Amino acid sequence: MRVINTIHSLRAYINSIREQRYTVGLVPTMGAFHEGHLALMRRSLENGDCTVVSLFVNPTQFGPKEDLEKYPRDFNRDSQLAADFGVHALFAPTASEMYPEGFQTHISLPKIRSRYEGEIRPGHFDGVAAVCAKLFNLVQPQRAYFGQKDYQQLVLIQRMVCDLNFSMEIVPVPTVREPDGLAMSSRNAYLSPEERAVAPRLYLALRQAAEMAEQGEHKSAAIEEQAVHFLAEEPLIKVDYIKVADAEMLEPADLGDRPAVILGAIRIGSTRLIDNILLK
Amino acid sequence: MRVINTIHSLRAYINSIREQRYTVGLVPTMGAFHEGHLALMRRSLENGDCTVVSLFVNPTQFGPKEDLEKYPRDFNRDSQLAADFGVHALFAPTASEMYPEGFQTHISLPKIRSRYEGEIRPGHFDGVAAVCAKLFNLVQPQRAYFGQKDYQQLVLIQRMVCDLNFSMEIVPVPTVREPDGLAMSSRNAYLSPEERAVAPRLYLALRQAAEMAEQGEHKSAAIEEQAVHFLAEEPLIKVDYIKVADAEMLEPADLGDRPAVILGAIRIGSTRLIDNILLK
Numbered sequence: 001m002r003v004i005n006t007i008h009s010l011r012a013y014i015n016s017i018r019e020q021r022y023t024v025g026l027v028p029t030m031g032a033f034h035e036g037h038l039a040l041m042r043r044s045l046e047n048g049d050c051t052v053v054s055l056f057v058n059p060t061q062f063g064p065k066e067d068l069e070k071y072p073r074d075f076n077r078d079s080q081l082a083a084d085f086g087v088h089a090l091f092a093p094t095a096s097e098m099y100p101e102g103f104q105t106h107i108s109l110p111k112i113r114s115r116y117e118g119e120i121r122p123g124h125f126d127g128v129a130a131v132c133a134k135l136f137n138l139v140q141p142q143r144a145y146f147g148q149k150d151y152q153q154l155v156l157i158q159r160m161v162c163d164l165n166f167s168m169e170i171v172p173v174p175t176v177r178e179p180d181g182l183a184m185s186s187r188n189a190y191l192s193p194e195e196r197a198v199a200p201r202l203y204l205a206l207r208q209a210a211e212m213a214e215q216g217e218h219k220s221a222a223i224e225e226q227a228v229h230f231l232a233e234e235p236l237i238k239v240d241y242i243k244v245a246d247a248e249m250l251e252p253a254d255l256g257d258r259p260a261v262i263l264g265a266i267r268i269g270s271t272r273l274i275d276n277i278l279l280k
Numbered sequence: 281m282r283v284i285n286t287i288h289s290l291r292a293y294i295n296s297i298r299e300q301r302y303t304v305g306l307v308p309t310m311g312a313f314h315e316g317h318l319a320l321m322r323r324s325l326e327n328g329d330c331t332v333v334s335l336f337v338n339p340t341q342f343g344p345k346e347d348l349e350k351y352p353r354d355f356n357r358d359s360q361l362a363a364d365f366g367v368h369a370l371f372a373p374t375a376s377e378m379y380p381e382g383f384q385t386h387i388s389l390p391k392i393r394s395r396y397e398g399e400i401r402p403g404h405f406d407g408v409a410a411v412c413a414k415l416f417n418l419v420q421p422q423r424a425y426f427g428q429k430d431y432q433q434l435v436l437i438q439r440m441v442c443d444l445n446f447s448m449e450i451v452p453v454p455t456v457r458e459p460d461g462l463a464m465s466s467r468n469a470y471l472s473p474e475e476r477a478v479a480p481r482l483y484l485a486l487r488q489a490a491e492m493a494e495q496g497e498h499k500s501a502a503i504e505e506q507a508v509h510f511l512a513e514e515p516l517i518k519v520d521y522i523k524v525a526d527a528e529m530l531e532p533a534d535l536g537d538r539p540a541v542i543l544g545a546i547r548i549g550s551t552r553l554i555d556n557i558l559l560k
Binding site: 007011102103104105106107108109110111112129130133134137138140159160163164165166167249 | 386420440529
């Protein structure tokens with residue numbers, strides 16, 4: 001596996017790959033690899049793509065009071081995992097390589113950023129959009145792989161790729177879960193054993209909500225209310241939101257003919273967890 | 281020359297060109313071709329690029345009270361001119377092809393958009409940035425050609441290409457002028473004969489300012505004041521601004537070791553004209 005730290009080296013690597021007419025798959029990550037990341041890499045490798053994993057804890061997507069400093073970092077472990085997995089290249093730039101003096105280009109998707117995670121984390125999705133646009137232009141992949149766990153991020157990126165006419169496909173990869181249902185997340189590492197024990201309740205609440213919908217309830221408010229109530233029974237959990245939305249546009253919607261998603265976000269202590277379930 | 285109206289056809293065309301390993305040059309325009317546009321096309325053809333000219337009067341870069349409706353349009357004349365000139369493809373999409381339902385991605389360069397044209401035309405440069413990002417992704421050119429006449433736009437695009445890591449070069453092409461010095465512009469067609477007669481005064485004012493700088497004046501304020509005074513002697517002219525700025529960052533600056541530019545914008549009747557001179 002090639003470890004690449006500079007944009008200059010990355011461009012040279014990508015040019016040589018394209019010269020040889022390989023397809024390129026990009027897996028953008030912030031490191032701290034878990035099974036969810038490995039599922040993205042697996043999917044890219046199975047597609048036969050020359051697989052480039054980016055590992056960059058992107059400062060512009062963290063708010064001033066968020067966990068940028070304490071976000072888990074273990075480059076040697078991540079690098080070893082990716083190499084063992086068969087990844088072709090790991091791009092791990094510094095922040096000043098990505099955002100040199102004078103950088104100012106801002107990308108924003110106002111409708112998507114106004115809701116759910118965007119409302120609670122102002123600026124977060126702008127940072128995600130810009131860093132992904134940069135990575136897409138640098139790596140010029142045929143495909144980029146994103147986890148469904150960060151569902152709003154997935155929709156944001158799909159919308160940006162469509163709006164800005166990037167010549168690539170966004171491949172959504174299903175959420176990987178712990179045996180008790182908790183969605184894999186680098187932030188799970190922040191949880192104390194007591195907090196970890198109640199964390200699966202988010203997925204349980206979403207499953208119950210999905211069952212309610214499957215049994216014919218089509219009013220979002222009723223579904224959301226029940227899930228919030230179920231979560232509130234656990235004193236360690238603070239609910240940020242449970243929302244039923246149109247799966248494509250992410251606008252709040254009652255259930256009908258169109259695909260829908262139930263999005264959830266909770267806090268346990270100082271740790272925020274998000275999850276979602278797609279409804280057919 | 282291929283005339284292409286849809287994104288689907290453009291992608292197929294670009295794929296076939298890349299398959300044949302030709303380099304691609306992009307000349308983004310809003311049509312109403314004059315010698316300035318032809319100079320961009322000539323430069324691309326001389327570089328041996330398969331030359332794609334886009335012709336799109338981009339609604340998002342016009343303010344609500346600006347001249348979107350009356351902006352000169354003559355597709356048949358433009359198409360004939362480009363074909364005669366040896367251009368390989370003309371991409372002329374509709375607005376709904378470029379901005380379909382649900383489009384929302386916004387690109388902004390806050391420092392550049394806060395000054396000069398950006399201050400007078402809020403939203404203008406955001407529209408320019410997004411449409412250029414779209415065209416860059418669609419055409420994937422090795423080079424794109426921009427006129428120095430729209431100097432702030434040129435700096436904006438260079439900054440965006442650098443910030444978002446587009447794999448391409450922006451080629452600046454010198455301003456083409458009428459024999460009396462007036463910079464070629466599609467908006468010159470709006471001028472009455474009386475207005476046209478006084479329009480070269482903008483370039484004259486910039487030339488005098490440049491001479492003042494060459495003769496050793498390094499205070500921006502003194503240079504700007506003289507040029508504004510000279511322009512104000514003509515009652516048909518209203519001065520929007522005359523500003524000396526750093527040629528790369530476009531920040532206001534006195535003259536020193538770094539390259540500088542003198543930017544000017546005036547109104548004659550309801551027509552806005554801009555021009556500039558680079559100082560070595």
